[in-house]
Amino acid sequence: MSGIITTTLMSFLLFILLTVVALLTRKNKKQILQTGVGLLIFGFIVVSVIVYIFLPPMTLANMIIINGVVAALLTPLLYAGARINTQLKQIHRSPSGIIFFLTALAIVGIFVAGILSLDNTYNSIDKKEEGEAKPLNENNTPISVAPESARNKIQKAMSVVPNTQFYDLGKLQAQRVDGDIVYIAPVEFTSFWKYLRGKETEGYFSIDATNVNAQPEFLDSKMKYTNSSYFNKNVQRAIYGAYPAYIQSGEAQIEVDDKGKPWYVQTLYKPIPLTNRPDLNEVKVAVVDPVSGKVKSYDTDKSPEFIDGSISSEMAADVNTYFGKYVHGWLNSLFGKKDVKIPNDSGTESSVTPIFNENGEMYYFTDMASPKENIDSALGYTLIHARTGQLTYYNGKKNNGIMDSKGAKQIVNKEFPEKNWEGSMPILYNIDGNPTWIVNVLDPNGLFKQYAYIKASDSDFAVFGDTAQQTLNAYRLQLAQDPSNVEGSEDVETVTKSGTVNRVLVTSTDKRQSVQFLIEGDSTIYTVNVSKAPLSIFLQKGDQVDAEVKVRGNGTATVENLTIKALNK
Structure with a gap:
């Protein structure tokens, strides 16, 4: 008070x-x-x-x-x-x-x-720029289940909550709990009268965010201070009472520590003097004990380790806007628009999408498009670290002409018109040197159906599959057959392979011609582009070959140099 x-x-x-x-x-x-x-x-x-x-x-x-x-x-x-x-x-x-x-x-x-003050806010962003992201490793496929699909499953499990008629499902939040990437969603009061009857909520749901077949689990953990509580038991009011001079960014979200205890977490910031514009050097996170109501604030990067999202998705969305729109000030954002980039709104949380890297750190992903209308190509994309707030802009200069997230979703939407399946949560990854959109395919009820891997520079190059690993393997196999992918496995060490060919398959399209073969005693599928080794078109069973290859862990290999002994005497 x-x-x-x-x-x-x-x-x-x-x-x-x-x-x-x-x-x-x-x-x-x-x-x-x-x-x-x-x-x-x-x-x-x-x-x-x-x-x-x-x-x-x-x-x-x-x-x-x-x-x-x-x-x-x-x-x-x-x-x-x-x-x-x-x-x-x-x-x-x-x-x-x-x-x-x-x-x-x-x-x-x-x-x-x-x-x-727009320039001051822009200058306060901790930012850096890079050419492209590190390639995706086949042993680490950080593909999350779309939150719509997870929410649909949890909604169907609400009957397990005691006095379920009092509650609705709260904000879904991706996070890492005890080493696993999960969605956490608290149950919240449906109305003022239900709050008067219930006084406290019953707990929260957890569901694996990387397994499309996972089922939600309800965990009993009563909470008095929540987003849907009233009077002084409201989380926002408790934070305001402790830090009235700070502005709260977005809605407080649940984060769970490794012991299973939930905490409400809220991003706060001090504004630039005489304005309410955020000074991004003055950002903190408030942590509220939902049982006692005790509030404590931390610098975002020094908050308790179990907190993945010290920076809220709403704050990340605002940072993207300031970064892209006001790069050269307010007047330039209206006239001329030099270097202006507009964040796409394809994200799952406030136009951003939370993802995790191989170290378990959470980032917010957003692709940036041109302010000019009817332009479907992406200028690049940003990753904002969810604890430090640092923004990394991948400018895409090495990959000009790639489609944006809206274009990727449209490809999925057009693939299944009779079923009304739609694309959700498009994320741009660098797979073997190729910018690739990975999209969840959902039915009208939000249930997961498939994954789509779409080559960002070629709208006709799309692979669909039931699992992330299966689709990744199939996509890589098609990449290996594409003669345009001269850097298809640039991150893999080159080795020498010799043997006798026992199977040969020639693949030809209007754009591509490649040869795939097997070697006796080896189940690896070797692919050589005809443009790289013209004599490979004459390869046949029984030929002795020496090859320099890049072998990937998914049972495929790209041939960099091929010698056919019968033809190279």
Whole structure:
């Protein structure tokens, strides 16, 4: 409550000043004092209720605006109640008129400062730029189940919750718990009356985020302080009471420690002076114990280790907007638009998608498109570290002309028109040197059906499969057959292989011609592009070959150099 009381008191500074001015410049001081005190008490009650409901952050910009509004409403009542006669033509000359003019000027200045501060917010972003991401390793396929599919399964399991009629499913949050990547979703009250009956929620659901066949598990962990609780048991209000001068970014989310205890986590930031624009050097995370309501804040990168998302998805989305839109300032974002990049809204959380790298660290992925309409190519993409907030922009200069996430989703949508299956959660990976969109295919009910691997530079190059590993293997096999993929396995060491050919298959299309063969005693499928080894088109069973190859762990290999002994004498 202290934060609410402080904010309310700060809202009357201008009105108190105007009342003092009236006492010093008018004769009927007793009436002015009585009316002023009465209005102050009445206004304090009304404004405290408003502050309690809406929780405006106690920033300089907000305080100037709120003081102006309160003074504009109460000062005429003060003059009327104290029977102060002031002609309209005299108002602008009076001390009160001057103070009102300066306040109005300050409010206009706040809006101007908000525009001028865009450069400061952009410069406060911890950012770096790289050419392309590291290749995806076949032993690490960080493909998550689409949250729509996970939510659908959890909704069907809600009957296991005690007093299930009191609750709905809360915000779904991807995170790592005890080494496993899972979705966590708390149960939340459905209404004010259900809160009065229940007082506390029953717990949360957990479901594996990497296994499409996983089933949700409900964990009993009662919580009094939640997003859907009312009065002082509301998480947002508890955080506001502890840190009223900070702005809360998005909705608080559940994070679970390795002992299974849930905590509510909320990103906070201090604004740039005179504005509510975020200063990204002043970002913290508030952690709330949902049982006791105790609140503690940390620097985002120094929060407890079990917290993966110190930076909220809403904050990450805002950072993408500032980074892409205001690279050369506000005027450039309106006129010229040099180097401007617009984040696509294909993400699963506030237009961003959480993913995990091979070290278990969470990032927010977003692809960036041109501000010009009807342009479906991606300019690059960003990864924002969910604990440090560092933004890495992969500019895609090595891969010009790749489609954006909307284009990848459209390919999936057109593949199954009769079933109304749609693409969800497109993520761009670098697979063996090839930018590749990986998309979840969902039915109209949000149930997972397939994975789609789409070559980002070729809309006709798409592979569909039931599992991530199966689809990855099939996609790599097709990549190996594509003569345009001269760097198909650039991250794999070259080795020498010799033997007798016992199977040969020639694959030809309008764009591609390649030869695949097997060697006796070896189940690896070797693929050689005819453009790289023209004599390979004459390869036949029984030929002795020497080859320099790059072998991948999925049973395929790309031939870099081929010698056929019968033809190379």
